[in-house]
Amino acid sequence: MADVKPELVSAFDRDKPRPFCLDELAKHIEYLQAARITNGKTAPLSATEFGKGFKSILDKLSVLRHDLRIHFLMENWTPTGASLSEVLAQFVGDSAEGSGDLRILDISVLPNGVAGPPTAALARLLCQYKLYQSPQERRRDPLLLVCEEAHRYVPDRCEAEYATAQMVVRRIAREGRKYGLGLMLVSQRPADVESTVIARCGLGWSFG
Numbered sequence: 001m002a003d004v005k006p007e008l009v010s011a012f013d014r015d016k017p018r019p020f021c022l023d024e025l026a027k028h029i030e031y032l033q034a035a036r037i038t039n040g041k042t043a044p045l046s047a048t049e050f051g052k053g054f055k056s057i058l059d060k061l062s063v064l065r066h067d068l069r070i071h072f073l074m075e076n077w078t079p080t081g082a083s084l085s086e087v088l089a090q091f092v093g094d095s096a097e098g099s100g101d102l103r104i105l106d107i108s109v110l111p112n113g114v115a116g117p118p119t120a121a122l123a124r125l126l127c128q129y130k131l132y133q134s135p136q137e138r139r140r141d142p143l144l145l146v147c148e149e150a151h152r153y154v155p156d157r158c159e160a161e162y163a164t165a166q167m168v169v170r171r172i173a174r175e176g177r178k179y180g181l182g183l184m185l186v187s188q189r190p191a192d193v194e195s196t197v198i199a200r201c202g203l204g205w206s207f208g
Contacts, residue, residue: 138180151192173200
């Protein structure tokens with residue numbers, strides 16, 4: 001930590017998406033996290049020590065990277081990839097180009113345990129986008145996040161894979177309206193949606 005510049009630490013925002021390479025992540029786990037520093041020298045852990053935790057992490061990462069259903073999420077980032085502003089424009093449009101007002105992110109084919117992270121990433125991205133707008137921009141550019149089948153990715157269960165999505169959706173339900181960001185939860189099983197989020201929402205019923 002001695003090499004980290006204080007200005008970089010103070011400027012760090014955990015809610016701002018930062019691109020990284022999955023190959024580098026795997027190598028970091030294998031060669032730096034799974035290592036021991038002795039007398040200033042780095043040496044790999046024994047096979048037994050490595051197998052106690054690090055191997056399972058790398059194995060899980062490998063399984064995810066080979067899952068064709070989420071291949072678009074697990075591709076390696078490159079410096080020539082889309083910038084943050086270009087990614088954001090895909091969801092909120094570009095007023096200069098007069099693009100449409102509706103964006104649909106279809107994650108229905110993803111398994112329940114994987115649906116939470118992209119939901120959390122999108123919700124955090126929209127939340128930060130509205131947070132940094134001026135009051136005039138918020139009034140001119142209101143957003144409504146509609147979560148179809150909400151019980152899939154913000155369920156009323158305390159499990160690690162849903163924690164991030166629950167936290168950010170809870171924040172939008174609590175604070176989003178003053179920033180011009182609304183939230184609509186759609187579910188045929190409202191009793192299975194995270195109870196704190198439900199408590200912040202007005203309930204409406206539709207039968208068809």
